Amino acid sequence: MDDNADRAAVARDLMKEIDRRIGAYDRAGAVEAALRAAREGVVSVPELHTLVLAPLMALVGARWQAGETEVWQEHHATGIVRTIVESLAPLVHEQAAQVPRNGRTAVLACPPEEMHDLGLRMLLDRFLLAGWNAHFLGADVPQEEIALAVRALEADLLVLSAATHYHRLRLRALVDGLRQAAPGLRVLVTGSAFAHGHDGWADDEVLAPATDLQEL
Numbered sequence: 419m420d421d422n423a424d425r426a427a428v429a430r431d432l433m434k435e436i437d438r439r440i441g442a443y444d445r446a447g448a449v450e451a452a453l454r455a456a457r458e459g460v461v462s463v464p465e466l467h468t469l470v471l472a473p474l475m476a477l478v479g480a481r482w483q484a485g486e487t488e489v490w491q492e493h494h495a496t497g498i499v500r501t502i503v504e505s506l507a508p509l510v511h512e513q514a515a516q517v518p519r520n521g522r523t524a525v526l527a528c529p530p531e532e533m534h535d536l537g538l539r540m541l542l543d544r545f546l547l548a549g550w551n552a553h554f555l556g557a558d559v560p561q562e563e564i565a566l567a568v569r570a571l572e573a574d575l576l577v578l579s580a581a582t583h584y585h586r587l588r589l590r591a592l593v594d595g596l597r598q599a600a601p602g603l604r605v606l607v608t609g610s611a612f613a614h615g616h617d618g619w620a621d622d623e624v625l626a627p628a629t630d631l632q633e634l
């Protein structure tokens with residue numbers, strides 16, 4: 419087995435273990451399994467995000483959609499995954515301190531009424547680990563507050579994330595408005611609403627998950 423296949427297999431096993439522990443309502447065990455793997459370098463933080471936690475959340479969503487689980491179980495699982503991501507902040511800051519800083523600042527936010535901020539929260543860590551100075555504003559941020567934040571934080575880049583098609587449509591007007599208010603600001607959109615294509619958006623307006631953030 420090559421190294422990539424090896425790491426993918428390790429990540430799959432870790433996802434199964436975290437999933438099993440969440441299913442058994444073993445919050446401490448699920449968090450500890452993820453933290454141990456990241457601290458020991460069994461998976462890197464970006465691998466934990468993309469190969470373990472994102473597929474786990476897709477599985478959680480699919481089970482709910484198939485009627486196999488209740489909404490509260492999806493909320494329960496989401497809460498534990500969020501705890502895992504937040505618990506890794508000290509490790510991320512420690513690792514980011516070893517990476518040469520690029521002197522650029524990114525602001526990450528969800529547009530008004532968009533509640534899916536977990537993927538964007540993971541992206542914050544990946545920006546920090548790629549040498550950016552980055553700030554996360556979270557879910558459902560009013561347009562005026564986004565405009566104030568990019569100015570106050572002297573952002574070079576604004577990343578807006580949407581998970582639902584409905585929010586993706588409203589994002590067009592929001593992005594155009596923000597660009598008018600802050601000419602020269604680079605604005606990118608991302609999130610699972612764009613996972614199956616980005617009609618109505620130019621290629622260079624969309625941040626795809628495979629993008630090398632150091633090259634942005």
Ligand code: B12
Pocket residue numbers: 467468471472473475476477478479480483492493496531532533534535536537538540557581582583584608609610611612613614615624625626627
């Ligand atoms: C957790 C969750 C919630 C939580 C959000 C918690 C939070 N704070 O983030 C809560 C309960 C709030 C929620 C609410 C709703 N949700 Co919800 N939710 C999910 C769930 C289960 C997981 C999302 C997640 O965190 N994934 C983990 C992160 C890391 O993954 P990600 O953001 O998707 O990003 C990955 C990929 O998408 C991809 N990717 C990301 N960006 C990009 C960009 C490009 C260009 C590409 C190519 C790929 C890509 O790479 C990432 C890493 O692998 C998904 C199921 C699913 N399959 O995604 C549904 C899902 C996103 N929700 C959905 C819906 C419909 C809703 C509700 C409308 C439900 C309702 N009737 O109330 C509300 C809307 C709330 C709102 N106003 O925003 C739909 C969206 C359908 C659509 N496309 O329009 C989904 C897909 C479920 C489904 N299959 O129906 N939800």
